[in-house]
Every structure is written in C-alpha cells, then in structure tokens.
Amino acid sequence: MPHPWIPNSSPEIKKRMMEFLGISDIMELLSDVPSNLILHEPPAVGRGRVLSEYEVVREMRRLASKNRVFKDPPPFIGGGVCYHYVPSLVKALASRAEFYTAYTPYQAEIAQGLLQAIFEYQSLMAELYGVDIVNASMYNGSTAAAEAVRMAVRVKRRRNRVLVAATVHPEVKEVIRTWVWGIGIKIEEFGDVSKGKVSAENLKAKIGDDVAGVYIENPNFFGAIEDELRAIIEVAHEKGALAIVNADPILLGVLEAPGKLGADIVVGDAQPLGLGLNYGGPSAGIFGIKYDRVLLRQLPGRLIGATRTEDGKDLGFAMVLQTREQHIKRERATSNITTNSGLMAVMAAFYVSLLGATGLRKIGEAIAGRTAYALRRLKEAGIEAPALRAHFLKQFPVRVGGDAEAVIKEALAHGVHVGPPLSRFFRNMRGECLVCVTEAHTREDIERLAEVLSQVGGGE
Amino acid sequence: MVFRQAKWGEKIILEYPSGKPTFVIDEEFISMGREYLSTLPRDTVRKEPPNIPDISEVEVARHFTRLSQMAYGVDTGPVPLGSCTMKYNPKVNEEVASWEEFATIHPYQDEETVQGVLQIIYELQKWLADLTGMDVCTIHPPAGAAGEFAGALMIKKYLIDKGFENKDEMIVPESAHGTNPASAVMAGFRVVKVPADEAGDTDLEAIKAVAGERTAGIMLTNPSTLGLFESRILEIADTIHSVNGLLYYDGANLNGILGIVRPGDMGFDVVHLNLHKTFSTPHGGGGPGGGVLCAKGALKDYIPVPLVDYDGRKYYLNYDIPRTIGRITWFYGNVIPAVKAFMYILALGPAIREVAEIAVLNTNYLMKKLVGLPGVDLIYGKGRWRKHEVVISFDRLHKETGVSAEDVAKALLDRGFHAPTIYFPLIVPEAHMIELTESEPIEMIDAIAEAYREVVKKAYEAPEELKKTPMNTAVGRLDLMLANHPRTVSPTYKLMKERLLGGEPGK
Ligand SMILES: Cc1ncc(COP(=O)(O)O)c(C=O)c1O
Numbered sequence: 001m002p003h004p005w006i007p008n009s010s011p012e013i014k015k016r017m018m019e020f021l022g023i024s025d026i027m028e029l030l031s032d033v034p035s036n037l038i039l040h041e042p043p044a045v046g047r048g049r050v051l052s053e054y055e056v057v058r059e060m061r062r063l064a065s066k067n068r069v070f071k072d073p074p075p076f077i078g079g080g081v082c083y084h085y086v087p088s089l090v091k092a093l094a095s096r097a098e099f100y101t102a103y104t105p106y107q108a109e110i111a112q113g114l115l116q117a118i119f120e121y122q123s124l125m126a127e128l129y130g131v132d133i134v135n136a137s138m139y140n141g142s143t144a145a146a147e148a149v150r151m152a153v154r155v156k157r158r159r160n161r162v163l164v165a166a167t168v169h170p171e172v173k174e175v176i177r178t179w180v181w182g183i184g185i186k187i188e189e190f191g192d193v194s195k196g197k198v199s200a201e202n203l204k205a206k207i208g209d210d211v212a213g214v215y216i217e218n219p220n221f222f223g224a225i226e227d228e229l230r231a232i233i234e235v236a237h238e239k240g241a242l243a244i245v246n247a248d249p250i251l252l253g254v255l256e257a258p259g260k261l262g263a264d265i266v267v268g269d270a271q272p273l274g275l276g277l278n279y280g281g282p283s284a285g286i287f288g289i290k291y292d293r294v295l296l297r298q299l300p301g302r303l304i305g306a307t308r309t310e311d312g313k314d315l316g317f318a319m320v321l322q323t324r325e326q327h328i329k330r331e332r333a334t335s336n337i338t339t340n341s342g343l344m345a346v347m348a349a350f351y352v353s354l355l356g357a358t359g360l361r362k363i364g365e366a367i368a369g370r371t372a373y374a375l376r377r378l379k380e381a382g383i384e385a386p387a388l389r390a391h392f393l394k395q396f397p398v399r400v401g402g403d404a405e406a407v408i409k410e411a412l413a414h415g416v417h418v419g420p421p422l423s424r425f426f427r428n429m430r431g432e433c434l435v436c437v438t439e440a441h442t443r444e445d446i447e448r449l450a451e452v453l454s455q456v457g458g459g460e
Numbered sequence: 461m462v463f464r465q466a467k468w469g470e471k472i473i474l475e476y477p478s479g480k481p482t483f484v485i486d487e488e489f490i491s492m493g494r495e496y497l498s499t500l501p502r503d504t505v506r507k508e509p510p511n512i513p514d515i516s517e518v519e520v521a522r523h524f525t526r527l528s529q530m531a532y533g534v535d536t537g538p539v540p541l542g543s544c545t546m547k548y549n550p551k552v553n554e555e556v557a558s559w560e561e562f563a564t565i566h567p568y569q570d571e572e573t574v575q576g577v578l579q580i581i582y583e584l585q586k587w588l589a590d591l592t593g594m595d596v597c598t599i600h601p602p603a604g605a606a607g608e609f610a611g612a613l614m615i616k617k618y619l620i621d622k623g624f625e626n627k628d629e630m631i632v633p634e635s636a637h638g639t640n641p642a643s644a645v646m647a648g649f650r651v652v653k654v655p656a657d658e659a660g661d662t663d664l665e666a667i668k669a670v671a672g673e674r675t676a677g678i679m680l681t682n683p684s685t686l687g688l689f690e691s692r693i694l695e696i697a698d699t700i701h702s703v704n705g706l707l708y709y710d711g712a713n714l715n716g717i718l719g720i721v722r723p724g725d726m727g728f729d730v731v732h733l734n735l736h737k738t739f740s741t742p743h744g745g746g747g748p749g750g751g752v753l754c755a756k757g758a759l760k761d762y763i764p765v766p767l768v769d770y771d772g773r774k775y776y777l778n779y780d781i782p783r784t785i786g787r788i789t790w791f792y793g794n795v796i797p798a799v800k801a802f803m804y805i806l807a808l809g810p811a812i813r814e815v816a817e818i819a820v821l822n823t824n825y826l827m828k829k830l831v832g833l834p835g836v837d838l839i840y841g842k843g844r845w846r847k848h849e850v851v852i853s854f855d856r857l858h859k860e861t862g863v864s865a866e867d868v869a870k871a872l873l874d875r876g877f878h879a880p881t882i883y884f885p886l887i888v889p890e891a892h893m894i895e896l897t898e899s900e901p902i903e904m905i906d907a908i909a910e911a912y913r914e915v916v917k918k919a920y921e922a923p924e925e926l927k928k929t930p931m932n933t934a935v936g937r938l939d940l941m942l943a944n945h946p947r948t949v950s951p952t953y954k955l956m957k958e959r960l961l962g963g964e965p966g967k
Contacts, residue, residue: 006811008821014818017821030721032845037721045590046587050807067561067562075566093521093524098529098531098532101742110933111532118745120474123952124473128512132954143602175788175789255506261503281794291955305943306950310937317938318943320951330651331644331645338639341747342745354517361506371496372495417569
C-alpha cells in the first residue's frame, strides 16, 4: 500500500530492491518468524483505510471540539500545574525542525547547537535555583522528586528512611512511593496538612539517624510558602540527611533560591516556563545539585558539559560523565532514564532567556499581586480564602462550602473553572478546593472569579 | 554529497550583555505584588537576582535560531541511529497537537470538558493492544524506560501475590538495551545475564541453565538489538513460564514487525512501546517521549493508575485497578505525543504493515550493499535476514588500518549523514548499528552505502585523513578527557568559568 511517508512503497522501487536481494516477496525476509505467528489479516486499526491529510484534520477537529478550552477567563485550576501564558517566540523556536526532529546529541560535532542549548538550560536553571549543577532534565517534577529520593538513599548508604512533608502534592507522594517500593525504602510523612505548612519541630519529631533524605515543596501543594525552610534544612543536615527541595521555577525571581537556603538536591517542574498545560504532559523535570563529588557521582540523567575541541581552538559541548548512565553502566547505572524532556528543557531556556532576571522578578511580582488581589476580592465576596493559615503565592485553598466537587461543576457552568477539590486527596476537606492565579489573569478575570464563587454553592 | 554545516560563534546566552528591555509583563499588579511580598518572612524572599542577563526578544530569537542551524534532525537528513527508529515526523501531527484544544487543557479539568482527548487516548490504547496482541495498554509511562520500570514492578508485585517472594532474578540478554538491566535493578531484581549464540539468537541453553526457582522473568527485545528475530521465541516462553516466570517485551522498536507479528502471540505477559520511535512522534533532541505499557491476563490488574477507560457512555479516568502498582508519574503520562501517535495510526490504517515491510526491506538492501566491503563483517547471524536494523562490525578494519568505528562515524558526518549508533550492542566489537526506518528513499540508502564504501576505501589508502574528520561540521572532534576530567568537568556556565576557564579545581 503506497504512502508518501514510505518513499520505497511504490511497487517499482519495491521490485527493484527485491530483485537486488534475490527475493520475490518481502515476507521472505521474515521467513525465520514461526509461521503460526504471522498475522493473515492486517490489524483493524485507524478507520480501515488510508486517510488523506484533510480527512485526518477533519476527524481531529471533531475530536478537538469535545475538549473545552477555558479562554475567558483562563482556568483557575491549580494542583501542580497552572495556566501560564506561552510566548510566541518559545513556540516558534521550538518548531525549528533541527531541534525537534533531532535525536539525543550522540554525535557532538554535528549537534553543537542542540548541546549548547541544553547546556544553557542547565546553566539558567542552576542560576535560578542557586545550585552549581543541573542535569539535562527528567520527565517532569514528580519523577524528578522520586529520583531525588532514590538518590538520597544511594548517597547515604546505610540509611533507608525518607521523610516527606505532609504538604507535598499527593500525586507526587504516590509517585515517590511507587518508585521506591521495589527496593524497600521506607517513606514517612512529617507535619500535618491542617496547618497548611510544616515546621522544623514537625521534622525534629520524626527524624533519626536512619533518615537519608527529607523532601519538601515550596510553595507546597496548597500554594503555601514553607517559611521554615531554612530551619528544616538545618534539622535535616544536623541528622546527616540530605535536604531535597522542590520549588516552582516561575516564582524564583521573588522567592529565595532553594540552593541558597542550603538544599543539597533541588527539583522542580518546568511547566510554568512556557511549556503549556498539555493535559499534564509532557513537561520537564528540573534536577540540580550543589557541586560535590559524592552527589555528582550519584546524579541521575544526562549531563552536557563545556569543553574544547581537540585542537584547542574552539569551545564546544559534549555529553559528560556518562559512566553514571544506563548505556554504559547498565545494572549499575544511577537511573534507567535515557529519553528525557530535551525539547521542553530548551523551551524553558528560551523562556527564561526572553524574560531575563528583570522579567523573572516582575512575573513573580505580577503573580504575587494577583494572589493578594484574588484573596482580597474573594474575602470581600464572603468566601473563606485562604482556607488555611499561611502565606500563599500563586495558589491557595478556598472554602466554597458544601461539596466542593459539586460547587466546582456549578461554577464551571458559568465559565469559571477552579479546582481540584481537596476532598479528592484529603477526606476531611470536603468543602475546599484550590484556586490558582497567574500573570495571565486580568483584574476582570479575578472579579469574575469572586462573583461566580459567591453565587454558586456556599453555605456549610 | 556536499555538506557544510553552519558555524556561528554564538556566545553562551549568559554572556550576552545585559540591560535590554525584556518581555513585557503588564504593570497593573506589580506594586501590589511588591507590597504583598514585603509582608513575607524575610528568609523566604530572594535577595540577589539570578545571574541571567536582560536580553531583547530579537537577540533571543536570533541566538537560538543560529544554534538550531548547528543541529541536525530527520528533516535535515537521515539519522540512522540503530535502536532509535528516527523516522519522519508528519507535520500535520505537530500542527494539530499544538491546537489549544490539546495544548491548553488542564489535567484537573472536569472529565466532561475533556472527552475528546480521553477518547483519543482510549482509541489509541485499543489500537496498540490490537497491534501488540495484549489485553490492555496504557499511555501512563512518560518514556520507554519508565515503562520498563513499571513493567518490572508489575511482575514483582504479581509474583509476591502468588507467593513467590523468593523470585528475585531477572534474566537479561547481553545484547539488551542498557535500560533493561537498569530498570530491573530499580525494581529490586538481580540481573542474570545470558549470551547470544552464533546465530545471534539468545542462547536457549543458557536460558535453560539459569531458569529456575528464583527466576522472576526475562526481558527480551524481539527482533533483538542485532535486528534478528528470535526464532525460538516460543521455546523461550515455555522455558520461562514453566518455572513460573514472566516474559517482558521491550517493544521500543516495533518497526520491523508492526502489523506482522505480535508480542502477545509470542507469549509475552508485559510489553512496553515507544510512541517516539515506532509511532512517529519526534524525539525533540532527547525527549519528550511517549511510553506505553501493555499487559495480558492476570497482569492486567497491576497496571499503573489511572487508566483512560470508557463506560459505554463517557470516557473517564479509571482508578479502580485492583492490584495496581500505583503511579509512575503524576497526571496521565505524555498526552501530546499520544495525540500525534493517534494521528499517525489514523492516517495509515492498514498501511501500518507497509511501515514494517519497507523498514525491513530497507535494512536488508543496505546490509547487502555493506557486507562486501573490505574490513566489514557481520559478527552474528551471518546469512540471516535482518528486521528493523542491522549491526555491522569494523573490527577487522580497525585491526588492519587503525580506523575505528568512531572514525568511520565521524567521516559520515562530513558527508552530510548523521552517524548510526556506535559501539552498541556491546557484544559486537567496533559496531555500527544502523536503522533506516521506512522513511529513507532508495537514493538516500544508495548514498549512505556509497559513503561507507568511500570511507572504507580511504581507511586502507590514507587512514590518517579519517582521524582528522569531521571537518564540515560546526566544530571538529572534542576533547572528551577535558570534558570529563574531575578538575575541569563543567556542566554549567558557572562551573565553566571557575573550572574549565579558570583552571581552578572545585572545592
Ligand atoms: C530497545 C530499547 N529499549 C528501551 C529504550 C528506552 O526507551 P526510552 O528512551 O524512551 O526510555 C530504547 C531507547 O532508548 C530502546 O531502543
């Protein structure tokens, strides 16, 4: 069946190639496959025939129309990712085919531009997070967190317990548990979600000499700032544990860099940096460390480094320290990761380059201003916001009353989408949900949010 | 072929002079934001701005466009990296997947508002189950390796449920992709290696010798990384099943058998696929990928949650998988690649089998052109047809001329071709692992063969010239000692200034 994506599928070319091989049927090339395994009917996939491009597009339009895009106002949904604006330049550069149709840069000399772009991603993220080294990316923030937990146990060899703040994203907790289950690392929580944040005292109550690492997010799942972060890191260090801090990169123009607060491993999800929502994936996982030989040896993932050409004339870039990776070390590798999130990582580099230090500070301030304004307007509209006691940034919980799940649906009918309902994760938070505001929400959007939330649901 | 890659002396972005106006952020809430931030505990706010220059949009556009001109992808020319299935990425898939209806929907949107994307995922999963002969598939794992890890966990949990806590060994062929042993260990297994026999098949006697009470399973790629179909696959399956072990199928590259043979029919219990290989989604210079995990029989109950499902009326996220291993990632996997893979299958329909047939035809056509060359050998499975890829060895060339597989690869770059995968699989000395996919036209395959012929000829005539390649790429060969030396290794700009350029060892 000839097809333009398969140039040699034309009958004449096929014949010519078969003649060269001395065969009369392509299936002769599969003669070593047990004949009872060969399918006689082509599989019933697609629509049973070859479709033209316009037929495909038509079908996709039909399916796309069953997805609702919240444009006016954009979604106020939080829970790990929020709606942020994606600058056109980021999209334009990401559609450069030399980038997106490339493989991992295994042949450095022909891939210098890609290698430099990834090196720049690593360098920009290191500046943002206040660390020395950032790898070429993990899949997303959740798997970066899980890899960090596993790394802590490799670094602290005889310790087998990791403490996770209760205020961490519930799905990240689940991911961590899955990733350590097979090797028997014990995961325990410290603190209490009803407080909105965790404290150094909470950690002290749980930590011991068997703890390899402490994992915490800032802002946490609820959007609350973990204001005892420095003290928490100190408690971890006093007991010889590594401190792993997950931070939202878009807020690091205004919030202290986790590396500066003493974190040993920093992680994050690059989604806010111009990657879009993508129904949750793909994104890119940020993974960084301070320079330390022991940490570096246990670092998972690919790493691009600067070097010189053999003749010493040019600066150049290459994959480095590959002896940590699966293709060299196999069963002794620090991780199995190979395909990562290359294109998303360089998109994050485009974004951060476009904003610069000034733009990053301003976008943080713009989000902080909207957070303050949204909290005020919601309160004025008689809604309990925030529903927990802490300082919030970008996201916060609100008490919408009654059954949050039902209230969210009602608001949605008015074009305002908040969420997720916290009851989905915490049994005793039936009437609460998250709200997220970003640079992309206008004053009118926030007023509409307050208006709709005060109309729907309500009442205990 | 004439080829000169662009060479721009582009500064590192952090070296650009700062002080230009940057991307506009509206002022409306800035002062309110500053005020709000001033009420936060002092410890929590940033004191020193990150060392990131303020650059104009024009400069950013130009910088990265220039960098892109020093990169090379499938749209530039052939990328015959074996095991990577670098086929053409249809443009219509890129365009449609970037529509707001896919790119701008939130993972916690109400299910009623995302029925389109859920239907796409659901149908894709069904098609993939059909193509693999498995009962259920999920797009949950973000890439192939994540699928392997999840699959290994499923096997472990299933065996524990069956009372086989003692089964802690995973059999992995020496020719396997490095992710296989790495994934098995991540799931808590011990790896037991088995060699290949002369014909290139996994040594059945060796499998029989190690299979036993402690065998949890075997991880196999079929066709193998040598491009050979394991002709005794059914016996392997019987051997493993007879000791209550399970069969894991690494289906990253299904390209040689798509629509012709199915892992489910070969006896496999768990399968992973890579949408970013067989199903045409772009590799993005390293990712993102799109992993798929499939299971059969009792293993169905162990797949990660959530599974996109259909209740006869609407599509939904099913968290009710009785013995699930849990989540491998937050949300639902890499959805955008899934949309592209859906479109690929939608467009091809029954022509999907043509993909495999032509990929196999291309491989063997090139193999026949290469095996006669001086210094070139097939180490395993001489006289056998290959499937999605072929591995040739330059061991003899290396011994006779001093020209290595790497030198040959660099000489190919100079002729405008990306090189194949080199030095893999590890069991083949001086290896080139070549995978053309169905995308390369016959003239391009002839040109690749001709380039190999020229290079090999040159190796016998003037080997020292090949040591100087590449010269037509943006830079010549790199100093990898310097790149990796503990005193100079510089994986960020900050360390580069201190170490590579400063000559100062780190603290
Ligand atoms: C045979 C094989 N198995 C597994 C993988 C791993 O897949 P991924 O890179 O998506 O993690 C690859 C590709 O890298 C592969 O070629």
